[in-house]
Amino acid sequence: MKILVSRNLFVVLALDLILLCGSFYLAHLIRYDSLNGRQWFSHSFLSILPWLLGVKFLCFYFFDLYKGMWRYTSFNDLISIFKAASISSFIIIILVLYLTRFENISRSVFVIDWCLTVLSIASLRLLVRLCFEEFTEKVTFLDLKNAFLRIFRKNAGKGKGTLIIGAGDYGRKICREFNENPSVQSYVLGFLDDDPAKINRKIHGVPILNVIDNLEQTVKATGAKDVIIAIPSLSSDKMRHIIGLCKKAGVNFKTVPNLGELIEGKIDVSSIRNVEYRDLLGREPVKLDKEKIGLYIKNKCVLVTGAGGSIGTGLCRQICVYAPKTLVLFERAESPLFEIDHEIKKRFKGIKIIPVLGDIQVKDELINVFQQTRPDIVFHTAAYKHVPMLEAHPWKAVENNVFGTKNLIEVTHAFQCEKFVFVSTDKAVNPTNVMGTSKRISELLIQEASCASGVSTSFMTVRFGNVIGSVGSVIPLFKKQIKELGPITVTHKDMVRYFMLIPEACQLILQAGAMGKGGETFILEMGSPVNIDAMARDLIRFSGLEPDIDIKIEYIGLRPGEKMYEELMTDKEAVIPTDHDKILVLNTSCPDMKGLNGRLDTLKEMANLRDGKGIRSIMKTMVPEYEIFYPNL
Numbered sequence: 111m112k113i114l115v116s117r118n119l120f121v122v123l124a125l126d127l128i129l130l131c132g133s134f135y136l137a138h139l140i141r142y143d144s145l146n147g148r149q150w151f152s153h154s155f156l157s158i159l160p161w162l163l164g165v166k167f168l169c170f171y172f173f174d175l176y177k178g179m180w181r182y183t184s185f186n187d188l189i190s191i192f193k194a195a196s197i198s199s200f201i202i203i204i205l206v207l208y209l210t211r212f213e214n215i216s217r218s219v220f221v222i223d224w225c226l227t228v229l230s231i232a233s234l235r236l237l238v239r240l241c242f243e244e245f246t247e248k249v250t251f252l253d254l255k256n257a258f259l260r261i262f263r264k265n266a267g268k269g270k271g272t273l274i275i276g277a278g279d280y281g282r283k284i285c286r287e288f289n290e291n292p293s294v295q296s297y298v299l300g301f302l303d304d305d306p307a308k309i310n311r312k313i314h315g316v317p318i319l320n321v322i323d324n325l326e327q328t329v330k331a332t333g334a335k336d337v338i339i340a341i342p343s344l345s346s347d348k349m350r351h352i353i354g355l356c357k358k359a360g361v362n363f364k365t366v367p368n369l370g371e372l373i374e375g376k377i378d379v380s381s382i383r384n385v386e387y388r389d390l391l392g393r394e395p396v397k398l399d400k401e402k403i404g405l406y407i408k409n410k411c412v413l414v415t416g417a418g419g420s421i422g423t424g425l426c427r428q429i430c431v432y433a434p435k436t437l438v439l440f441e442r443a444e445s446p447l448f449e450i451d452h453e454i455k456k457r458f459k460g461i462k463i464i465p466v467l468g469d470i471q472v473k474d475e476l477i478n479v480f481q482q483t484r485p486d487i488v489f490h491t492a493a494y495k496h497v498p499m500l501e502a503h504p505w506k507a508v509e510n511n512v513f514g515t516k517n518l519i520e521v522t523h524a525f526q527c528e529k530f531v532f533v534s535t536d537k538a539v540n541p542t543n544v545m546g547t548s549k550r551i552s553e554l555l556i557q558e559a560s561c562a563s564g565v566s567t568s569f570m571t572v573r574f575g576n577v578i579g580s581v582g583s584v585i586p587l588f589k590k591q592i593k594e595l596g597p598i599t600v601t602h603k604d605m606v607r608y609f610m611l612i613p614e615a616c617q618l619i620l621q622a623g624a625m626g627k628g629g630e631t632f633i634l635e636m637g638s639p640v641n642i643d644a645m646a647r648d649l650i651r652f653s654g655l656e657p658d659i660d661i662k663i664e665y666i667g668l669r670p671g672e673k674m675y676e677e678l679m680t681d682k683e684a685v686i687p688t689d690h691d692k693i694l695v696l697n698t699s700c701p702d703m704k705g706l707n708g709r710l711d712t713l714k715e716m717a718n719l720r721d722g723k724g725i726r727s728i729m730k731t732m733v734p735e736y737e738i739f740y741p742n743l
Contacts, residue, residue, distance in 0.1 A: 123176075130163055131159065134162060141218055142216075158202070161205060174190065175231075192228055199220055203217075272334060273299055273328060275303075276340040276341035278303075280341065298316050301317070302318070303321065319331075319332070329359040336363070337356050337362070342366050364382050403624045407429060408432055408433050411436040412487045412488075413479075415518065417440055418443050418450050420612055421491045421616065423453075427457075427616075429620065434487075438466060441465070441468075470518050477521055488518070490515065494507055497546075497672060500543070500545040500671075501671045505725060507548040508717040511549060511551075512551050515532070516555055529570070530567050530569045531572060531626070534552065540735050544729070570629065570632065572618070573632065574610060574615055574633065577611065578609050597662040597663065598661060598664070599664050602674060605643070606675050609637075610634065610636055615634065633678045635692040709732050
């Protein structure tokens, strides 16, 4: 590799040497009308050339002209060339003035030489960039000729014509990617934007054609086939409006990720994706106190249980942005663990990643992992979560959600970790199912651990509702049923649920972790609840079909343990605002654990016996607000 770099540098220096000598020589030819005698050749050209080359190469080196890659020559590089040529010419003029007082030497030669130097050095680098952008295979003379001619004529583009909605920063970045990425088989015809003042202006040479509401008219005028919605902070109403315009115009449409999905804040062509239902929720980007989060994560060892789950994987990606020293991925499922381990190691090479195939139900495994890794921060996301499945297997909820959490609390306390953040659910509030009750018991165990005397770990809970796109959630089910042309099964016409995006939930978990001192139960602002029937109808229309006409909707009734609506707090809990507008904290106090602790052994015994009725009975005594609910099917 070092040999290759040296060869490239020698080639660059040789080309610049030829151009600098040629520019100085041509400057003399232009200045002097006749070559008769060529007295200037020895008096001016040869005597000054070594000084000129030395000064110019030093200035070029000082302005980093030999550190950049010519294939990526940018406007900043051209500015550097201009500065280097100008300063070197000024220094040479001062030297000549000091040494010869311009005796038998024309001053205009140096002005002409400056112009030729800027032109030749910049042209060479732009030509190299042009070749790399235009050609990926062997370059012929005809290829070079056609590429050169393209500079002087309007680019007709290749592939499908595309319109970009949004002439802001993200639209500009997408346009530049289209222009510079040779693998993109489309070209940008123009922009549309709601700001009339931008109309007829240009971005990277591409015009802003019209306002967004005139999309159909613009599509007809340009023949565009695709539309990219490059406004990541669109409200749900505006996104629905634009989608309607795209459908009316008969064009394909895609979007850029919202701000919460952009883990590192970067956007490129690979980021563009199909518009999905989550884009219609209109969730506002989360404002994070990055400095505060960085203070408790940077250079620390962080352990995430359930690292292969929906929340776990999202949390791992977000954690890595804040540069922990080590990230321990604790997961019981082999394939998800392999996938997140591979992804994180590829994206964040400076962080030590330790994948652990383990089970929180086995306390000895936890002790062994903690001994080897010594985590500072623990995020506990591992849990069984499917309500109907756990109604059928309640002992699994007890073993994993309750006693797995209990094991983790005890090991975390024993190893004196700094923080323990438990991820709970709105189903823990006034639960009507085994899953929600098991999470409520876990919340009480977290509060008990926080209130214990001599505890050095800050235990806290983060409670929120459903997340869009999680494994086994309702949207993937509806999409599958739509693909099969129905029917879509909805439990009840009036059922509502809270929803948020996975990146949004993970960011708020990190923020809550930064805010928590110990003992808090944080709840995340979930917005307005979403009607499940309306969601199903939206998804059908989103697929280009009509509900009740192309696809039927069947109402199947509430399943065991389901509620018509979810709650984020009990009647006994009061909300206290925090410094963050999307995070609230409950004024919880240390619980009376006599009734709880006295029945944990009995609960474990019922789980070992696989006694579902006994488990529910014990849970009812431990969590009095638990309603054992079996709806009529």
